[in-house]
Amino acid sequence: MSRFGRIHRSPDHFSSAHERARARAAERIDGPLGLAEATWLDEHLAGCAECAAIAAAYEADRQALRALRDAQPVPPRDLWARTAAAIEQESRDHGRSPRTAGVRQSRRVPVGALSGLAIVVVVVGVTAVSGDLFGQGASPSSALFSASSAPETAADIAAGAAAAPTPIAVGAGNVQWLRVDPDGSLALNDSSIDEVCPIDAEAGCGVIDDATARDIAIAARPKTVIASPDEAQAVVVSGTDGTVRVMSLVADGGDTAGEESTSAPTATAATPSESTEPSQAPDESAAPPASTAPDETTEASVPPEEASSGEPTAEPAETPAPSESPATSASPSPEPTVAADLAIASDVEVVGSSAAFSADGHWFAFTARPADGSRGPDIYVWRVGDDQARRLTTDGATTFASWADDMVVASRPSPDEAAGVITVTIDPASGDEAAAASTWRPAVDPTGRRAVAWAGTIESATDGAGWRPGDGSLELQAWPDGTASPIRVVANGPITDFDVRWDETGDWFAVWLADDTDPEIGRLSLYRIGANGRLEQPEGAPDETPALAGFSIGQGRLAWATPPGQGGEGSRVAIVAWTDDGVGSVESAPGADIVIIR
Amino acid sequence: MSGTWDRDEAAAFVETLFAKHQGEIYAYLLRMMRDPEVAADMTQDAFIKAYKNYETLEKPENARAWLYQIAHRVALDEIRRRKIIRFLPWTGESKGAAPSAEHLVMDARLSGDMQRALERIPERQRAALLLAELHDLTGLELAAALGVSHVAARALLTRARESLRQALAAERAAEAQAEASRDQNHAARTDR
Numbered sequence: 023m024s025r026f027g028r029i030h031r032s033p034d035h036f037s038s039a040h041e042r043a044r045a046r047a048a049e050r051i052d053g054p055l056g057l058a059e060a061t062w063l064d065e066h067l068a069g070c071a072e073c074a075a076i077a078a079a080y081e082a083d084r085q086a087l088r089a090l091r092d093a094q095p096v097p098p099r100d101l102w103a104r105t106a107a108a109i110e111q112e113s114r115d116h117g118r119s120p121r122t123a124g125v126r127q128s129r130r131v132p133v134g135a136l137s138g139l140a141i142v143v144v145v146v147g148v149t150a151v152s153g154d155l156f157g158q159g160a161s162p163s164s165a166l167f168s169a170s171s172a173p174e175t176a177a178d179i180a181a182g183a184a185a186a187p188t189p190i191a192v193g194a195g196n197v198q199w200l201r202v203d204p205d206g207s208l209a210l211n212d213s214s215i216d217e218v219c220p221i222d223a224e225a226g227c228g229v230i231d232d233a234t235a236r237d238i239a240i241a242a243r244p245k246t247v248i249a250s251p252d253e254a255q256a257v258v259v260s261g262t263d264g265t266v267r268v269m270s271l272v273a274d275g276g277d278t279a280g281e282e283s284t285s286a287p288t289a290t291a292a293t294p295s296e297s298t299e300p301s302q303a304p305d306e307s308a309a310p311p312a313s314t315a316p317d318e319t320t321e322a323s324v325p326p327e328e329a330s331s332g333e334p335t336a337e338p339a340e341t342p343a344p345s346e347s348p349a350t351s352a353s354p355s356p357e358p359t360v361a362a363d364l365a366i367a368s369d370v371e372v373v374g375s376s377a378a379f380s381a382d383g384h385w386f387a388f389t390a391r392p393a394d395g396s397r398g399p400d401i402y403v404w405r406v407g408d409d410q411a412r413r414l415t416t417d418g419a420t421t422f423a424s425w426a427d428d429m430v431v432a433s434r435p436s437p438d439e440a441a442g443v444i445t446v447t448i449d450p451a452s453g454d455e456a457a458a459a460s461t462w463r464p465a466v467d468p469t470g471r472r473a474v475a476w477a478g479t480i481e482s483a484t485d486g487a488g489w490r491p492g493d494g495s496l497e498l499q500a501w502p503d504g505t506a507s508p509i510r511v512v513a514n515g516p517i518t519d520f521d522v523r524w525d526e527t528g529d530w531f532a533v534w535l536a537d538d539t540d541p542e543i544g545r546l547s548l549y550r551i552g553a554n555g556r557l558e559q560p561e562g563a564p565d566e567t568p569a570l571a572g573f574s575i576g577q578g579r580l581a582w583a584t585p586p587g588q589g590g591e592g593s594r595v596a597i598v599a600w601t602d603d604g605v606g607s608v609e610s611a612p613g614a615d616i617v618i619i620r
Numbered sequence: 621m622s623g624t625w626d627r628d629e630a631a632a633f634v635e636t637l638f639a640k641h642q643g644e645i646y647a648y649l650l651r652m653m654r655d656p657e658v659a660a661d662m663t664q665d666a667f668i669k670a671y672k673n674y675e676t677l678e679k680p681e682n683a684r685a686w687l688y689q690i691a692h693r694v695a696l697d698e699i700r701r702r703k704i705i706r707f708l709p710w711t712g713e714s715k716g717a718a719p720s721a722e723h724l725v726m727d728a729r730l731s732g733d734m735q736r737a738l739e740r741i742p743e744r745q746r747a748a749l750l751l752a753e754l755h756d757l758t759g760l761e762l763a764a765a766l767g768v769s770h771v772a773a774r775a776l777l778t779r780a781r782e783s784l785r786q787a788l789a790a791e792r793a794a795e796a797q798a799e800a801s802r803d804q805n806h807a808a809r810t811d812r
Binding site for chain 1: 627631634635638639642643646647650651656659660663664667668671672678734749752753754759760763764769770771774777778781782784785788789
């Protein structure tokens with residue numbers, strides 16, 4: 023029986039070949055070794071009688087120990103009577119459980135049953151770095167709760183008949199998201215969150231008001247949107263045309279996203295001049311820009327033979343020629359704001375969900391592979407102001423994990439199969455690498471002291487696009503020396519995929535674990551680092567709450583999109599906010615086809 | 621298990637757990653403590669703790685590993701409380717009733733060099749071996765029961781196998797030496 027997956031320890035961790043052989047011989051009893059290590063072990067044992075004898079002893083000792091299974095002791099017959107009486111006494115001594123009065127509200131639904139619903143949800147929220155995505159000062163201080171304004175929904179009206187719970191005041195901050203309307207048009211919602219409902223409120227605390235939404239148009243239907251720390255632009259991963267685009271989030275004249283605007287956007291530093299001109303939405307049906315040879319100045323690290331026609335292009339892609347936008351023609355007024363956008367990568371398939379801006383906002387990193395699947399994933403970096411992203415790694419086997427200060431944290435399988443995983447830090451400018459850890463995809467906190475990482479084996483993803491966790495667990499560890507501090511297990515495998523994000527303080531993080539049947543749906547949990555590094559889940563914090571992929575955390579808020587289908591409704595934007603006094607929540611009204619951002 | 625912590629629900633759940641797992645939990649604690657009476661008391665204690673900590677069980681499918689984790693902690697606490705590191709010596713004179721036939725059979729099996737070797741190794745390594753080889757816990761269950769990461773559990777088990785090998789070798793060497801000494805004394809008496 024294989025109790026464990028493949029091992030990770032590198033051969034150079036042993037002081038001698040004999041020590042290595044004995045350790046491997048013991049390890050092989052509980053799980054398979056990698057092919058290379060197993061071959062090495064067999065060859066060593068064939069030539070080392072002493073090690074072979076020890077390996078045989080391990081197996082013989084094991085059999086001797088397992089022989090004890092034949093003698094199964096029988097517990098005393100009155101053991102249950104004694105135990106039941108003790109439990110009853112325990113119950114009487116403590117009366118009603120104190121936990122009954124205030125439990126976590128866990129909304130468990132069979133995620134798998136939801137997976138058949140293909141609604142795409144886009145949430146634009148506060149960034150992990152800056153929290154407030156589009157700024158606070160210029161944002162409209164829209165009313166968030168029906169409870170503090172006129173009731174707008176039937177539920178609000180019904181709830182209004184009863185005494186409304188007192189909302190919890192939280193620090194100022196905005197949450198934004200996109201909504202995809204049935205005609206394909208997009209609306210950017212911006213809501214200031216300064217009050218949330220008490221977690222034990224049963225009803226009537228109102229819903230998020232999205233009346234401040236403004237129409238926008240970008241050249242591709244977004245799958246994921248990540249805002250820059252300076253809130254001026256966002257990187258949009260297309261779900262349809264294999265592009266990664268940068269769009270301006272600042273309307274002309276400095277208007278922020280929360281206000282109705284018909285003006286053209288201000289070009290960002292990353293936006294080439296040709297992209298600033300259109301005043302109408304590019305036609306989404308337009309063919310993607312043709313691939314061209316990579317720019318030598320940005321793809322210098324790519325071997326020439328790899329720059330084939332199958333390669334994703336890093337050439338700045340011209341914004342498709344403006345054409346009449348369905349959104350424009352279908353929308354009588356106001357005219358949509360056109361977000362100037364620039365394709366920084368084309369003909370790629372973005373892999374995983376850990377794309378992010380660096381803390382200083384100067385770089386953006388993501389993992390992608392050619393859209394034709396001709397090679398494995400590599401890390402791409404885009405320096406704000408450049409026309410295109412460039413491929414930072416070239417081995418076709420590296421995945422972006424997170425940022426540690428201004429360094430890219432990257433994970434890849436070890437060239438030595440038995441050694442498992444290598445995580446390195448890479449200078450995004452020079453490409454210089456340094457070994458960092460032996461865990462997979464560590465999400466390093468903003469202080470650079472901790473990381474949540476996969477400790478275990480990895481295996482090829484079923485779609486061939488990279489790797490997925492194998493046998494092991496998701497752990498909170500010290501960074502980068504993961505073994506030097508108490509390890510806290512966040513989740514045990516098997517896990518299909520995960521997304522971990524920290525708030526700006528490094529005290530809170532959220533973990534999203536993908537459902538094994540639908541990678542777009544999963545469960546979201548919020549954690550706090552307590553005293554002595556203990557993991558805590560405050561009452562009211564999401565705990566394996568169903569959520570679509572993509573969430574934002576920061577400024578004391580966690581925002582995500584609920585999967586459609588719960589109660590027969592569409593997706594909602596759900597927000598949990600916390601203060602020293604507690605945790606509260608608020609939701610948007612269900613949307614037919616709400617869109618995505620993070 | 622997140623959700624409303626209901627006493628009746630918890631009691632019913634623990635009763636189901638008891639019916640399903642009492643035998644193996646008792647066996648594990650007996651193998652750790654080597655005293656039937658103590659093992660019975662600790663089994664009872666483990667299920668009471670399961671009742672009291674019902675809300676910490678995240679998923680029902682993890683109940684077995686969760687129960688072993690509780691039992692393991694109960695055992696370690698008791699070992700530390702008694703300031704014993706090794707197995708209690710089997711005297712055949714437990715408090716109360718005389719040992720059952722099963723206990724005697726088990727003791728006979730454990731009373732040889734394997735028992736003494738197990739006594740020699742650290743209790744966490746001993747627990748890892750017992751849980752893995754006699755209780756068939758998977759790697760993840762073992763990690764959960766021991767309260768360590770999956771990687772640490774495997775490393776612990778690897779160290780335990782080496783510790784057991786060395787301890788068994790030491791026991792056998794000591795036994796051989798004692799045998800030789802007995803033969804020497806016998807020869808000396810014969811010579812007289």
